[in-house]
Amino acid sequence: MPGLAPLAFLNPWLLVALIGLPALWFLLRVTPPAPRSQRFPAIRLLLGLEPPEQTPARTPWWLLLLRLLAAALLILGLAGPVLHPAGQLGGSGPLVLAIDDGWAAGKDWDARVQQAQALIDRAERENRRVRILTTAQARSDAPQTASDLIRPDAARELIRAIQPKPWPVDYAAAAEVANGLQVTGSAHVVWLSDGLAADGARALAVQLQRLGRLEVLRPQTGRTALTVLPPESTGTTVEVPLRRADGAGQPRYTAVAYDTRGRLVGTAEARFEEGSTQTTARFELPLELRNRIAQVAVEGESHAGAVALLDSRWQRRPVGMVSATPLADAQPLLSELYYLDRALKPYAEVSRGSLDELLQADVAVIALPDRGALPSNQRRRVADWIEAGGVILRFAGPRLADDLTLDGTGGSDADGRDAHSDAATETAAAVTMLETASSTRFVRSTSTPSATKVTRRGIVTVSLPVTSAFTSKAAKSLAGTSPTKNEDSLVAGPAFSPWATATVTLFALVEPPLLALPRISMPVAVSVKPMSVRVMFAGFCTGWSDRGRLRARTRRSPSGAV
Amino acid sequence: MAQGVHGRRRVGLGETFWQYRDYEPGDPPTSIDWRQTAKSDRVFVRQMEWEAAQSVWCWRDASASMDWRSHNRLPRKRERAELLLLALMILMTRAGEHVTLLGTGMTPSAGRGMLGRFTELLTQEQADRAASLPPMEPLPRSAQVLLLGDFLSPLEEIEKTLRGFAERGVSGHLVQVLAPAEETLPYHGRVRFEGLEGERTWLLSRAEGVRDDYRRRLRAQEDGIAAIARRTGWQCTWHRTDRPPQTALLAVYGALSRQA
Numbered sequence: 001m002p003g004l005a006p007l008a009f010l011n012p013w014l015l016v017a018l019i020g021l022p023a024l025w026f027l028l029r030v031t032p033p034a035p036r037s038q039r040f041p042a043i044r045l046l047l048g049l050e051p052p053e054q055t056p057a058r059t060p061w062w063l064l065l066l067r068l069l070a071a072a073l074l075i076l077g078l079a080g081p082v083l084h085p086a087g088q089l090g091g092s093g094p095l096v097l098a099i100d101d102g103w104a105a106g107k108d109w110d111a112r113v114q115q116a117q118a119l120i121d122r123a124e125r126e127n128r129r130v131r132i133l134t135t136a137q138a139r140s141d142a143p144q145t146a147s148d149l150i151r152p153d154a155a156r157e158l159i160r161a162i163q164p165k166p167w168p169v170d171y172a173a174a175a176e177v178a179n180g181l182q183v184t185g186s187a188h189v190v191w192l193s194d195g196l197a198a199d200g201a202r203a204l205a206v207q208l209q210r211l212g213r214l215e216v217l218r219p220q221t222g223r224t225a226l227t228v229l230p231p232e233s234t235g236t237t238v239e240v241p242l243r244r245a246d247g248a249g250q251p252r253y254t255a256v257a258y259d260t261r262g263r264l265v266g267t268a269e270a271r272f273e274e275g276s277t278q279t280t281a282r283f284e285l286p287l288e289l290r291n292r293i294a295q296v297a298v299e300g301e302s303h304a305g306a307v308a309l310l311d312s313r314w315q316r317r318p319v320g321m322v323s324a325t326p327l328a329d330a331q332p333l334l335s336e337l338y339y340l341d342r343a344l345k346p347y348a349e350v351s352r353g354s355l356d357e358l359l360q361a362d363v364a365v366i367a368l369p370d371r372g373a374l375p376s377n378q379r380r381r382v383a384d385w386i387e388a389g390g391v392i393l394r395f396a397g398p399r400l401a402d403d404l405t406l407d408g409t410g411g412s413d414a415d416g417r418d419a420h421s422d423a424a425t426e427t428a429a430a431v432t433m434l435e436t437a438s439s440t441r442f443v444r445s446t447s448t449p450s451a452t453k454v455t456r457r458g459i460v461t462v463s464l465p466v467t468s469a470f471t472s473k474a475a476k477s478l479a480g481t482s483p484t485k486n487e488d489s490l491v492a493g494p495a496f497s498p499w500a501t502a503t504v505t506l507f508a509l510v511e512p513p514l515l516a517l518p519r520i521s522m523p524v525a526v527s528v529k530p531m532s533v534r535v536m537f538a539g540f541c542t543g544w545s546d547r548g549r550l551r552a553r554t555r556r557s558p559s560g561a562v
Numbered sequence: 563m564a565q566g567v568h569g570r571r572r573v574g575l576g577e578t579f580w581q582y583r584d585y586e587p588g589d590p591p592t593s594i595d596w597r598q599t600a601k602s603d604r605v606f607v608r609q610m611e612w613e614a615a616q617s618v619w620c621w622r623d624a625s626a627s628m629d630w631r632s633h634n635r636l637p638r639k640r641e642r643a644e645l646l647l648l649a650l651m652i653l654m655t656r657a658g659e660h661v662t663l664l665g666t667g668m669t670p671s672a673g674r675g676m677l678g679r680f681t682e683l684l685t686q687e688q689a690d691r692a693a694s695l696p697p698m699e700p701l702p703r704s705a706q707v708l709l710l711g712d713f714l715s716p717l718e719e720i721e722k723t724l725r726g727f728a729e730r731g732v733s734g735h736l737v738q739v740l741a742p743a744e745e746t747l748p749y750h751g752r753v754r755f756e757g758l759e760g761e762r763t764w765l766l767s768r769a770e771g772v773r774d775d776y777r778r779r780l781r782a783q784e785d786g787i788a789a790i791a792r793r794t795g796w797q798c799t800w801h802r803t804d805r806p807p808q809t810a811l812l813a814v815y816g817a818l819s820r821q822a
Contacts, residue, residue: 051771
């Protein structure tokens, strides 16, 4: 089959018939055209008239040309012209198509299908079978396989049925499948690549090359997939990093943020510099809107890589800090809240005010610095607020310890019950609970007065006078625990201080009314060190089951008090 | 230009004044024009011109050769001829003339109601039974005849027909209606011409080659018709279907009025 560059013929020997065209031309010139029939009333006047010269009747030249052209086109058509034949398939065996159908292929999937169809057309012309191998797993539980040797029309239907998967390709598994392929003769192998490098690509290429001539088709420059990385929430904006594989291509993209119901929350422009492969889309939105973002997608990119899902980690909760005294405000560096403020600022909206103001305001967490015991009326309101779903983060310090030492009862006057009676039992229970929660063993000391109070409302207050050995160990263990381990508890403390005692105060949220309230999902472990505050956030929000577990634990331990 | 009754240029019953004449014994006294008599010593009698309505016999060629047009946009020759004929009949009826169709045997009448009947007769007539020239019919003297057709028959036949009318003292008007293609012969190349009335076919290898000869023959036909009309005291008008019918209508009606 002679292959002219853009055109080839399936039956080139039919072109010999073109030689017959001059003969046809001669014949057409000799035969006069059929006379046109014309009705004419005044024929009597025409009868007997003869044209002066009897020249041979000629076919008009355009008619002659048209007939020759028709004959020539007929011959060319029968010869079976093929536009852009793109050469011949190599080898003598089947056509093996390796198709990347991972997430990165989603962007140009239609073009890829067309390429595959064109290859199958070629295979059909050469009467070859086709074998199709996809590189991404079809299902998580099914092993990867290649198709049988199938006829081209069946292959065409199979190609139409393949959809790009929302997960990455698995070249190692595909290489194993390719290793198991047996072909008669040498195959023509075409790898429709998604254009992104991945582990095992070389191994797969080697395995494919084993079957025959390997041809790798990549997407055009600038047509590789774009990915959206998990966003970063800074103080005022949500920044979504975008990455692409090559520096060329479309420079401008639009990132769109949706909420959990798929409603549009906001859009942001992202612009790639010429030649650069990364950029950032910045959403500058009010806090309420920012907290509603559940999904960030790039407009015009239809694959799974261009969508990032956001959960509560990216939500900024309003946190109120009870400012201690006017004096502390005047000396910000000496303020107890200084490090807390610095630690919380990247992750939460921090506001300051008196405890009463903060209880009125709509905040999720109130951070209470070392202020000693609360007056009973404030105590009751704080308890109500916690019951309604609030979280109190309370820090212990010398003032609280002083208050506890002075009256010896802590804040136990709420129920009018003397805490001394079963202090030992409750302390032991609370410490056990703390140990379970933080996977730490504490050193117990019963020599100093201690007070534990578990109110009926579910607020656990543990005041533990502890030795310095306990404090350092607890602090170390708390600081060293990975955030995921105590994700179901809210632990404040222990405050390591150079002076004598430290107190661990724990407010746990254990009561069912929470179920009806908005999710409080800021499980936090705070360890306070002398000069720095480290706040570790647990990976994910607390599930209901976790909270239930905590409740069960709490109920089990101090049975007499609850 | 429309007047109903035509003066006969003799004394008779009419409404137009014709002459005064001296009173002769036997004239009715009521005919004396007293005003004129008072101007002189003689007695005058007032006489009127004799007036009578004209009778026009109309005919159009309904043969197959008339049922033809050279172009789709043009009307057929027969349609154009009937249009002219009906228009003229309406005009003449309005002018008070008596009209009828030649060959139907109906007496001339000036009634409007007859026009509908004439229209019906015109459309009913079949092309295959119609002759190319009008039939002979005994007509009164001083009748007018109006003939419309293509008059492509041999000149001898045409002359015979017209002479037949003229011998009875009947004068008239002849309108030749032709399609433009019949005048220009706009055909090219190898054409087989077929007649519409059973003539034999004629094959021309190059139709454009005989165009001049054909035109010459057509001119001769037209000149022959004109000569015959002159000899018999008739008038003739030529009309082509691609020209507006109003022109022909005005020319023919004017000629008829003058003739009357």
